[in-house]
Amino acid sequence: MYALVDCNNFYVSCERLFRPDLKGRPVVVLSNNDGCAVSRSQEAKDLGVAMGQPWFQLQELAKRHGIVAFSSNYALYADLSERVMSVLRDMAPRIEVYSIDESFLDIAGITEREQLGRQIRERVVRWVGIPVCVGIGATKTRAKLANHIAKKNLELAGVFDLEALPIEEQAAWLGRIGVGEVWGVGRKISRRLEALGVRSVADLQATNPETIRQQFGVTLARTVEELRGVACLDMEEVSPRKKQIMVSRSFGQPVRLLDELRQPLVSYAANAGVKLREEGSVTHAVMVFARTNPFRDKYPQYSASRLVPLVVPTQDSRAIIEAAVAGLNDLYRPGYLYQKVGVMLCDLSPAGVDQTDLFAKGDDERSQRLMATMDGLNRRMGRGAVFFAGQGIQRRWMVRSNLKSGAYTTKWAQLQVAHA
DNA sequence: TCTGGGGTCCTAGGACCC
């Protein structure tokens, strides 16, 4: 038996925690570059603000209704997420942190399930200040659905146990929910299903998994099994080792010259190195890509990538930067307005157990000490305390982030002040 | 003017081998 605990409008809830005056008002949090709305308060949803809608399209609506927008403040959200999860950790024997704002709890053997759900809600809102909903089901997929129902039906007060109901009542709920709400059914698949007359969750549950497997593949067949109460997905308490690491950003303004592309690329490559060392992995290959803005289709378009294999697997940022720059030099073509570059570390393996070639040595001790020192300084003194010269000092390509709130919980200087 | 940034898994099809 699983409980899925999901924070309500998580990023917006984080912002409101420090701006209680925004309660009851339409609020959105924007993606990088203040591009799209990625989190919306209920009031903003009610005004018709869609998930992922470009902010520039919302200007009019925002002015008319006084929508308040924030740039993303990931340091704040990550910190509050950690606090929510640590409360949850004390309330169930096993927990899988599934994303920044949701966790699965294994609640096998607990009889007072709904009561536990209510306790979770109360404790998280009291101790951290973030509202959550709890969905309970026999499988992860059913718990997800139960959570969806808890969110959409205010009379349930945020907790819904699908398994506590008799079959006919379950069927009534599932018959009213569109098939696209099922975890693992996206836009494309739901359109294909609807064309076959499978419209509601109940419809999908009633289909033969074998037929689904033939027409849609094993993934959706598993989803149907899960809907029927046959658990195919287990708890993953320890997150599996990453298979790839990507760092990329869109620019605040388009960039034309190779030199200007190189600076952000070096930054991303260095950040990828930090993530790689946090994972305790080494990389065998570096992929670089660059592209123009596909939305500006009146300008010439270009998109290219290069995979640069490394003779010696490494976790040294300098080697990653070198490979990335070599790839960029190779793929760069003049005459385009570039909007984005990125670095991907592919083909990762655990550090220290590598089969290297007889004559090639892995990172030597000096390299490891240098990287550890850099990471340590940046951890203690703040990101960017030390960096590579190639990252540049005047960063014209920096992303836009004009509406960002303070680092209320992670920087002494920006602590919230309470007035007596 | 202005359209996010990560990830995972699965499948199809080509290259290559015997």
Added chain:
DNA sequence: TCTGGGGTCCTAGGACCC
């Protein structure tokens, strides 16, 4: 007219998730 068959490995691309 007729042009093997089966296996593996790799890559690209699609679909999904948050």
